Amino acid sequence: MSPNPRRLVPDLVILAAAVGLFFVFPYDLAFLTRILIMVVFVLSLDLVLGYAGIATLGHAAMYGTGAYAAGLFAIHVSADPLLGLAAGAVAGAAIAAVSGLIMMRAHGLTLLMLSIAVAQVLQEVANKARPVTGGADGLRGIRMEPVLGIWEFDFIGRTGYWYAFTVMALVLVMLKVVVASPFGLSARGIHESPARMRAIGTPVYARLVAIYTLAGGIAGVAGALAAQVTSLVSLEVYSFEHSAEAVIMLVLGGTGRLYGAVLGVALFMTVEHLAAAVDPFNWLFIIGALVLGVVFFVPAGLMGVPGALARLGRGR
Amino acid sequence: MSGLEVNGLNKSFGGLTVCKDVTFELGPGDRKALIGPNGAGKTTLANLITGIAPPSSGTIRLDGRDLRGLREPQRVRAGIAKTFQITTLFKRLTVRENIRLGVSERKRQGLKLLRRADGDRATEAEVAELMHQFRLTRHADTTVENLAYGQQRLIEMALTLALHPRILILDEPAAGVPTSENHLIVEAIERLPKDLAVLIIEHDMQLVFKVARSIIVLVNGAILTEGTPREISRDRQVRDLYLGAGHG
Amino acid sequence: MGTILNILVDGVAYGMILFMISVGLSVTMGLMRVINLAHGGFAMLGGAFVHYFGAVLGLPFVAAAAVAIALVVLLSVPMERVLYRSIYRMGELQQVLATIGITFLMIASVNLWLGSSLLPIRLPDSWTGIVDLGFRSLPMHRLIVICVGLAIMAALYLLVEGTRFGIRLRAAVDNRATASALGIDTGRVFALTFGLGAGLAALGGILGAELLPIDAYYPLRYMVLFLIVVAVGGMGSIAGSFLAALALGILQQAVLYLVPDFGTIFFFCCVIALLALRPQGLSGRV
Numbered sequence: 001m002s003p004n005p006r007r008l009v010p011d012l013v014i015l016a017a018a019v020g021l022f023f024v025f026p027y028d029l030a031f032l033t034r035i036l037i038m039v040v041f042v043l044s045l046d047l048v049l050g051y052a053g054i055a056t057l058g059h060a061a062m063y064g065t066g067a068y069a070a071g072l073f074a075i076h077v078s079a080d081p082l083l084g085l086a087a088g089a090v091a092g093a094a095i096a097a098v099s100g101l102i103m104m105r106a107h108g109l110t111l112l113m114l115s116i117a118v119a120q121v122l123q124e125v126a127n128k129a130r131p132v133t134g135g136a137d138g139l140r141g142i143r144m145e146p147v148l149g150i151w152e153f154d155f156i157g158r159t160g161y162w163y164a165f166t167v168m169a170l171v172l173v174m175l176k177v178v179v180a181s182p183f184g185l186s187a188r189g190i191h192e193s194p195a196r197m198r199a200i201g202t203p204v205y206a207r208l209v210a211i212y213t214l215a216g217g218i219a220g221v222a223g224a225l226a227a228q229v230t231s232l233v234s235l236e237v238y239s240f241e242h243s244a245e246a247v248i249m250l251v252l253g254g255t256g257r258l259y260g261a262v263l264g265v266a267l268f269m270t271v272e273h274l275a276a277a278v279d280p281f282n283w284l285f286i287i288g289a290l291v292l293g294v295v296f297f298v299p300a301g302l303m304g305v306p307g308a309l310a311r312l313g314r315g316r
Numbered sequence: 317m318s319g320l321e322v323n324g325l326n327k328s329f330g331g332l333t334v335c336k337d338v339t340f341e342l343g344p345g346d347r348k349a350l351i352g353p354n355g356a357g358k359t360t361l362a363n364l365i366t367g368i369a370p371p372s373s374g375t376i377r378l379d380g381r382d383l384r385g386l387r388e389p390q391r392v393r394a395g396i397a398k399t400f401q402i403t404t405l406f407k408r409l410t411v412r413e414n415i416r417l418g419v420s421e422r423k424r425q426g427l428k429l430l431r432r433a434d435g436d437r438a439t440e441a442e443v444a445e446l447m448h449q450f451r452l453t454r455h456a457d458t459t460v461e462n463l464a465y466g467q468q469r470l471i472e473m474a475l476t477l478a479l480h481p482r483i484l485i486l487d488e489p490a491a492g493v494p495t496s497e498n499h500l501i502v503e504a505i506e507r508l509p510k511d512l513a514v515l516i517i518e519h520d521m522q523l524v525f526k527v528a529r530s531i532i533v534l535v536n537g538a539i540l541t542e543g544t545p546r547e548i549s550r551d552r553q554v555r556d557l558y559l560g561a562g563h564g
Numbered sequence: 565m566g567t568i569l570n571i572l573v574d575g576v577a578y579g580m581i582l583f584m585i586s587v588g589l590s591v592t593m594g595l596m597r598v599i600n601l602a603h604g605g606f607a608m609l610g611g612a613f614v615h616y617f618g619a620v621l622g623l624p625f626v627a628a629a630a631v632a633i634a635l636v637v638l639l640s641v642p643m644e645r646v647l648y649r650s651i652y653r654m655g656e657l658q659q660v661l662a663t664i665g666i667t668f669l670m671i672a673s674v675n676l677w678l679g680s681s682l683l684p685i686r687l688p689d690s691w692t693g694i695v696d697l698g699f700r701s702l703p704m705h706r707l708i709v710i711c712v713g714l715a716i717m718a719a720l721y722l723l724v725e726g727t728r729f730g731i732r733l734r735a736a737v738d739n740r741a742t743a744s745a746l747g748i749d750t751g752r753v754f755a756l757t758f759g760l761g762a763g764l765a766a767l768g769g770i771l772g773a774e775l776l777p778i779d780a781y782y783p784l785r786y787m788v789l790f791l792i793v794v795a796v797g798g799m800g801s802i803a804g805s806f807l808a809a810l811a812l813g814i815l816q817q818a819v820l821y822l823v824p825d826f827g828t829i830f831f832f833c834c835v836i837a838l839l840a841l842r843p844q845g846l847s848g849r850v
Contacts, residue, residue: 055656102836106843108656109599113795114839116788117832124828177432182425185409185433189417192406199366199400200479201392202421210427240788244664251661282676288668295662296650 010259011172018165022158029157035269036164037225040171042250042261044218049247050255051179052211053191055108057243058115059219061099061122064237066092066220068126071139071227079145081163085224092220093213095122100212104205116240123238138234142227153229160229167225171218175258178214187211188256248287252294254301263302318379319343319513320365320396320483325374327357327364327537334360335371336538342483342513347505349516349528353557357537358517359401362485366398367391378483393422397481399472401488401517407461411452411471414460415443418478442478450474450504466497473504484508486516490523502526525549533557569700571818577706578775579813580713584768586793587720587805588761594800595737595757596652601663603765604783604790605670609636610766611778612674615683625688633766640762644755652754667783675780685773709771716764720802733757737800792835798845807846 021032041063048054069091070084078084099118106114126133133139146152151159178184189197190204190211197204227233236242245268253264271290275283298305320342327335334357342348350358363369365376367388376383378394386394406414419439420426434440447453450470455463460471469489476484490501498520505527508514518524524531524545531548533540535557541548548554589603613632617623623631643666651662693704724730735743736753744750769778776786789812797808815834819827839845 049657055660057660102840106839109593109791109795109799110839110843110845112599112660113788113792114836117792117836117839120788121829121832121836124826124832128826128829178429180432180434181429182420182431182433183427183429185413185417186421186426188409188413189406189421192408193404196400196404196406197421198388199392199398199404200418200421200475201389202426203389207426214429241784247657248661248664251657255657282672284668284672284675288665288672291661291665291668295654295658295665299654299658 011169014172014262015169022161026156029161031269031273033157033161033164033229034226035266036161036168037222037229038246038249038265038269039262040164040168040225041219041222042246042253042265043168043171043175043258044215044222045246045250046255046258046261047175047178047187047215047218048212049250050257050260051184051191052187052208054104054208054212055112056103056115057112057240057247058117058119059215059246060238060240060242061115061119062092062096062216062219063223063226063242064119064122064126064233065095066223067227067233067237068133068139068223069220070224071142071233072132074142074144074228075139079143081144081147081228084144084228085167085221088220088224088227089217090220092223093217096216096219097209097213100209100216104208104212116243119238119240119243123235126238127235133233136235138232139227140232142231142233144228144231157229164225164229167221171221172258172262175218179258183210191256248291251301252290254303257303260301260303267302319346320515321375321377321380322365323375323377325361325364325376326372327360327369328372334537335364336536338374338534338537338539340532340539340542342515344482344511344513346513347516347527347529348514349518349524349531350534351518351521351524351531352534352540356534358534359487360537361534362398362487362515362517365483365485366396392479392481395480395482396485397476397479397483398485399469399476399487399489401491403465403468403472405460405468405471405475408459410457410459411447411463412443412456414471415446415474415478416440418475419443419446422479446474446478449477449507451500464497466493466500469493469501470504477508482513484512484514486514486518488518489516490518490520498523567821571814571821573702573706573710575814575817576810577709577713577813578772578817579810580709581768581772581775582789582793582813583713583806583809584716584771585765586790586797586809587716587802588757588764589790590794590797590799590801590805591733591737592754592758592761593794595733595740596648596754597740598648598652599656599659599663600648601660601787601791602666602670602783603761604786605667606636606640606762606765607769607772607776607786607790608670608674608778608780608782609639610769611685611773611782612678612683613766614685614770614773615778616678618686619684625686625691629767629770632770633763636766637759637763641755641759644758648758649751649754667787670783671780678780680780683778685770685778687774705774712767712771716767717802717806724802729753729756794845796835796838796845801845804846811846 025032045059048056048059066088070088073084073087103111103114127135144153147159147163153159186202186207190207194204223237249264249268250261252268253262254260271286272283275286294301298308300308323339325335325338326333338361350361352358364371367383367386378396383391383394406417416433416439419442420433423439447456450473452470452474455467460468473489489505490498493501502523516524516528528545530542531545532542533548533554540553540557541551543551585604585607589600592598593600610632613635614628617628617631618625647666651659654662687705691705691708694701695704695707724733732743732748732753735746735748736750740750793805793808793812796812797804816831819830823830
């Protein structure tokens, strides 16, 4: 298989969009950076939910743990951003491995409840561990050193933007490799038929824990990015809304295809940004209608729209 | 001895005995069929052998090794594989991906993250060979859900064979396949590796008599008799109990 | 001793509220194989209507409650027909999303109508007193809640065990395809069950407003609590919901009294342990 240049088109579009947005909206870099961080988070969710079919509403557990780990690491150990990302990844993976051992035996409602409960417990632990985490006031006093000792984090957020973009791009490339690997194929196999995977000799439970742990590491990176770029970690990182919104964005874009995560996050957060600025309360009407619209009319998400149109055109 | 030895196998659920003192052997190259009326315990017996359910008593040995305590995935790796009565294929994956999954999991490549699933030359050669053997090459890149039922049964066999079993259990390989496509299944069974030990659980007598060299008749969880197709077809008890009832 | 009794009384009352709100959810989830996150919305709507009829229009409490419950039932049945009927056929993830979407719309509607502040419900004066039981005095409200909860459990038991509807319901929970093949109009069973469940949730929301205060964000705030009752009790089980609601109610009050600082952590850790040990819940099915 020779690398097909057409496969790189979406990546080039993303790169071009990132460069374009940087110059067109130089004063919205903080918001654009939040989008990039969310993309990393939702990419991690796509591995779990889109590829392996693990229904979860508690993905914030790993994001939040990564955020606190990176924040505390920066304050107490080293303010180097890359080491901080590694700390976030390890923390996210560790919490995923431990909770995955409990969760991956369950299905359906029980799995959903376990995933929510884990995130709630962690949120409450962070709340009570006030001397360490700052509790409800949030973890403050995070000051990062320049990235690679060269690029200083600035007020407008230029460094933060390109830093987050680079991490996002690396995560995207890594996940493209992973989902095309035998490991990724086995995740799709488990999604399709766990019983058959067992019958071909795969230890399904252990494999699920492995997938969840890997995704946990990536979610931890997303949390760490957020902590470093915003210099703040609040209890909200663990919130149910955070997990639920990630699922909504993923399904909006389309599950199990990675670029769906990028598209869904970008669209959702842009609409939210504009609508919430106009009328924060009635925003829920829009998002509620949006979610129902997607589920009822484009169940495959935005990434599925071209295919659906093509089938329509062929008269099927 | 080499092959499968089932000895004094019993299984009961509550007060109901579904498997009674079953003893038989299955050696390399065997083509044995397991027949019996509905509810005779054929599927239960298969589940006991593959490790989906534990027996109440009795032993199952593979090449002299007791399989007690080994769960389904471990038994697959020991060499026992089974096709499913109702297909549970990976419906939204292509034929090629289905079989590739079988090969790569057998080779324990499932934890490899950084190389392409389609990048291993030996694996791809094996996948191509299996697709060729089961006449599936034409459909290689079709998703399974878009294929006819008969074809799905063939994928089922190819995927199971990808596990390199020494004992292959075919659970109703022709279930749901239209009679006109039955010959596809028969041919596929005839093309299986000669030294493979095959146990065929089947309703369809015609198919059984075409492919089996020995037949075990199971009634109410117990073995009624075992013999060659010729002996079984002449057995009065079998005629009365099974053939008579089923084909009368 | 006094503490233990307080925990028990408050816990049982709390459990009864959870039972009333969750039982319909459990039965519909077991019956239709649907994951429904929007059920708490019916409890909120019940409370919001009573607030509106009582505090705004000045209707007496019992009348307001009766009208509110009737309205919720009338609203829920067409919702079942129009929205949920398609949701039953979706995959797990789509069900989660669709019902989150419905929850958001419910929140936004109540928010638009009555605002985002607390919606107080004025109970009749006779409910706010203390009853002397001879050996012990109890708040009247708790006593009423407990009695209503027990009455509902008894009524549901009679309904499911003793009526034609109950037989159909059990048949449909057990095996929907067989039930339809036997000529049971499962669509009707679904709609009736859904309406009944919504009505009970409204009742629970109204009676429980003192423990779970009503506001627009109610369905999201307590979503997890109600779903946990279902998960712990086992989907589709009335008795399971009852046991789970009581156990969780008592657990919740116990941790509130005994380890107030770590109540939430303790509560969720218990739930995680329970679900890890019994993924199917306390009792599998009806």
